[in-house]
Structure formats: C-alpha cells, structure tokens
Amino acid sequence: MQRFFMEVSYDGSLYHGWQVQKNAVSVQQRINEALAKILRTTVETIGAGRTDTGVHAKQLYVHFDIKAGLIPDEDRFLHAINSLLPSDIAALRLVEVHQDAHARFDAVERSYAYHIHFRKDPFLIRRSWQLRDYPDVARMNEAAHYLLGTQDFGCFSKSNTQVFTNICTVKRAEWVENEEGLVFHITADRFLRNMVRAIVGTLLDIGQKRKEPLSMVAVIQSKDRAQAGTSVPAHGLYLTRVVYPYMQ
Structure with missing residues (x-):
C-alpha cells in the first residue's frame, strides 16, 4: 500500500462543511467520490481538520491509502481528478508520504x-x-x-x-x-x-x-x-x- 497527501482548496459556500454527512453534501464526500472513480476502488480520505458549513479553505491536506502502483503519474492524476471535481474544489498537489504520516495528527x-x-x-x-x-x-x-x-x-x-x-x-x-x-x-x-x-x-x-x-x-x-x-x-x-x- 502507498499513502499519499493531497493538497486541496475549496469554496465552502455550497457545502455542509468538510466532513461526510448522511443527509447533506460535503467537500470530503465529493473528493471521495472523485477518487473512487479514478482509482476504481473505495477510498476514504482523512483531512487535516474539519471546516464548518460555509467555511472556505485555501489550503487543506488529506491523506489516503491505495494499492501500490495505482498512481504512476502524479500530473496525469491531478488532471484527471480535477476534471471530475466540481469547479469549487481543486486538487493542487499530490505527495507520497511514509505509511505513518497523518494529515490531522501530524500538523504542527x-x-x-x-x-x-x-x-x-x-x-x-x-x-x-x-x-x-x-x-x-x-x-x-x-x-x-x-x-x-x-x-x-x-x-x-x-x-x-x-x-x-x-x-x-x-x-x-x-x-x-x-x-x-x-x-x-x-x-x-x-x-x-x-x-x-x-x-x-x-x-x-x-x-x-x-x-x-x-x-x-x-x-x-x-x-x-x-x-x-x-x-x-x-x-x-x-x-x-x-x-x-x-x-x-
């Protein structure tokens, strides 16, 4: 397995915050859905923190784990996921990190x-x-x-x-x-x-x-x-x- 950090930004106006919710659309939900389509497997992201409904992020990191080799080219991956994400969410960077890296707990x-x-x-x-x-x-x-x-x-x-x-x-x-x-x-x-x-x-x-x-x-x-x-x-x-x- 490989662990990646992905840097994202978003306008939170149309979302009920960052975190996945049962009866409302969230930023995390949209990112998880786009990752699942590209990688053809369920992907669960962990964010650096939770923003509330209507709050924006110019920089937020998420991490996720996938089977090694599924992302051979980071530039092509970013192009693909941005084509699937709504216009108010952007993937800015993808970085492979060590297996214990954590987007939430490691932020200083x-x-x-x-x-x-x-x-x-x-x-x-x-x-x-x-x-x-x-x-x-x-x-x-x-x-x-x-x-x-x-x-x-x-x-x-x-x-x-x-x-x-x-x-x-x-x-x-x-x-x-x-x-x-x-x-x-x-x-x-x-x-x-x-x-x-x-x-x-x-x-x-x-x-x-x-x-x-x-x-x-x-x-x-x-x-x-x-x-x-x-x-x-x-x-x-x-x-x-x-x-x-x-x-x-």
Missing part, C-alpha cells in the same frame, strides 16, 4: 484568515462579511495580543465539544487593513471548534468599544463561552495554511 501549525468588508460588493458575497461601521483596529490588535501563547481557550469553544484538552498555543493574532477592508490572521498549533469565529466576534466587541481591550484577559481566564462574543458568520473564514514537519 494551522493558520486562518477572517475577511471583513464595508462597501456592498457583489463579488464578495459568501466570501467576506460586510459590516456597516468600521471598528477601532488599534484596540482590536491590543486585545489580540493577549491571545498569544499557550492557554486554555475553552471560552471560545463550541459547547459540548468532545476534545481531550482546550489548551492551544497561538503564535499570531493580528488585524491587517487592505483595499477591501480588514483581515484577521491567526496561527496556532491547533484550534477548537468555532474558536476563530468566536475570537473575531469578541475582538469586534472591543473594536466597537463595547468592551475594553484588557477584557480579553478576563474572557480567556473565565473558560466560559458565555463571556466571549457572538460567533461571526462562517462565510468570512478561510483555512489558509497547514504545516507539517516533513512537508515543504
């Missing part, structure tokens, strides 16, 4: 970006969240600084989520202004479910002067989801990068 760093715009723009529908009032970016970046480091981020986790720990190490948390509006960039070793959207909502409360920047410390220390802000809409969120120690 993940990055997300949340996009906000302020002028009505038909080309940003389902790809960025439109706000009316421009927040105070300096206040939000002051508060974002308190996210850095290794902490318990249970206050930003969706309720009743079964995880072994809420401890994450955040390496970057920063708002950047661009021509369209604002982008929040965050990088960590791992993320809890709904974590980024809850963080953005909390920071916007501070940027709109409903709370002080220092309040972020109390929110984190509370470990209470009710103390954090409302989760922002999914369609502004992008998984942008996944890092592995053995991948370039």
